[in-house]
Amino acid sequence: MSSNTNQNVDxxxxxxxxxxxxxxxxxSHGTSDIWKKFWILLFLTIIDVAFYFLMPxxxxxxxxxxxxxxxxxxxxxxxxxxxxxxxxxxxxxIVLPMFFIIFFLVWMMYEGNFWGTI
Amino acid sequence: xxxxxxxxxxxxGGGNSPFNVSYGKLMMWVFLLxxxxxxxxxxxxYGAIRYSYPSTELAQIESLELGFAENVQEKxxxxxxxxxxxxxxxxxxxxxxxxxxxxxxxxxxxxNHFPFAHGLHLPLIFVSLxxxxxxxxxxxxxxxxxxxxxxxxxxxxxxxxxxxxxxxxFLGCQAWEWTNFITAGARMWANPYGPPAFAALFFGVTxxxxxxxxxxxxxxxxxxVNNLKGTYAKRGHYEMVxxxxxxxxxxxxxxxxVFTFFxxx
Numbered sequence: 001m002s003s004n005t006n007q008n009v010d011x012x013x014x015x016x017x018x019x020x021x022x023x024x025x026x027x028s029h030g031t032s033d034i035w036k037k038f039w040i041l042l043f044l045t046i047i048d049v050a051f052y053f054l055m056p057x058x059x060x061x062x063x064x065x066x067x068x069x070x071x072x073x074x075x076x077x078x079x080x081x082x083x084x085x086x087x088x089x090x091x092x093x094i095v096l097p098m099f100f101i102i103f104f105l106v107w108m109m110y111e112g113n114f115w116g117t118i
Numbered sequence: 119x120x121x122x123x124x125x126x127x128x129x130x131g132g133g134n135s136p137f138n139v140s141y142g143k144l145m146m147w148v149f150l151l152x153x154x155x156x157x158x159x160x161x162x163x164y165g166a167i168r169y170s171y172p173s174t175e176l177a178q179i180e181s182l183e184l185g186f187a188e189n190v191q192e193k194x195x196x197x198x199x200x201x202x203x204x205x206x207x208x209x210x211x212x213x214x215x216x217x218x219x220x221x222x223x224x225x226x227x228x229x230n231h232f233p234f235a236h237g238l239h240l241p242l243i244f245v246s247l248x249x250x251x252x253x254x255x256x257x258x259x260x261x262x263x264x265x266x267x268x269x270x271x272x273x274x275x276x277x278x279x280x281x282x283x284x285x286x287x288f289l290g291c292q293a294w295e296w297t298n299f300i301t302a303g304a305r306m307w308a309n310p311y312g313p314p315a316f317a318a319l320f321f322g323v324t325x326x327x328x329x330x331x332x333x334x335x336x337x338x339x340x341x342x343v344n345n346l347k348g349t350y351a352k353r354g355h356y357e358m359v360x361x362x363x364x365x366x367x368x369x370x371x372x373x374x375x376v377f378t379f380f381x382x383x
Contacts, residue, residue: 101158
């Protein structure tokens with residue numbers, strides 16, 4: 001039996017069940033997309049640095065930085081971590097809980113303003 | 119073949135992989151989600167404590183009239199004192215009240231060092247370099263994963279080696295950054311720039327991230343050696359490269375947010 005396929009494995013056979021490691025066949029999506037995303041990430045980082053030096057600190061600037069961070073995260077997770085080629089179920093299992101985290105992060109940053117004042 | 123009949127009629131009925139990924143890769147994703155929670159808790163704690171202090175007033179920073187790449191050690195040294203020895207910038211700003219325990223220091227005035235440019239005011243430049251190194255090592259990693267998908271053993275070796283070098287470069291940068299911060303007098307419980315919580319959070323979060331980078335480099339070295347030995351060629355697939363790649367990209371992803379929250383905001 002080939003070690004990387006489960007086509008002939010009967011999982012209901014409790015006596016002769018052979019737990020092989022099943023791995024789906026890998027497909028390459030080429031390198032052009034990877035390099036494109038690298039240039040985008042580099043460009044976004046340069047935009048970060050430009051805003052840092054050209055715009056005085058303010059809440060608007062913070063929001064720009066966080067938005068750019070989230071855009072960078074989308075490219076890293078989507079392309080580098082291959083998430084855009086995964087099934088929707090897997091992608092939502094990982095991404096949806098993070099929405100609650102972002103909500104909590106903003107909530108606690110706001111909450112911190114009142115610590116020590118009441 | 120009753121199992122295959124079941125799998126065709128029901129996604130979750132067993133006998134197939136509903137997400138079309140291997141067990142190992144699925145568990146790597148679950149681990150990364152839990153690790154993301156851990157880092158989020160650190161960043162949430164940072165956000166709350168950061169905003170429980172007032173920010174340094176913009177007028178206060180502007181009154182210092184710091185020029186880009188200006189030698190701040192010479193500028194703030196007392197008259198008649200040798201500016202090339204000892205620290206003059208931090209005590210001067212403490213005397214001016216810019217660095218004090220009641221307000222959060224501006225990252226502009228804290229992370230303004232660069233190797234071989236002693237005393238020069240170069241905010242953000244060194245961290246931007248660290249960010250570039252980590253993004254580049256992420257790219258070499260994903261190119262290694264792509265080579266593995268094609269079954270190209272030699273190309274996997276080449277890209278893994280470059281990724282390991284990138285990891286060590288990043289760790290070296292972070293060691294330099296920590297040395298600088300500690301030499302200035304920062305500890306887990308003390309901070310010459312302002313509230314001690316600033317230093318504690320800096321060491322906690324960048325230390326936690328740095329340890330992840332270190333673990334990633336160790337995992338990359340293991341995969342590199344296994345690939346040289348032909349383990350994956352024999353196995354018929356290079357999925358271990360993909361799984362370790364997922365971890366490495368996660369470390370890069372966390373850095374994007376550490377960079378945003380600690381150095382930009």
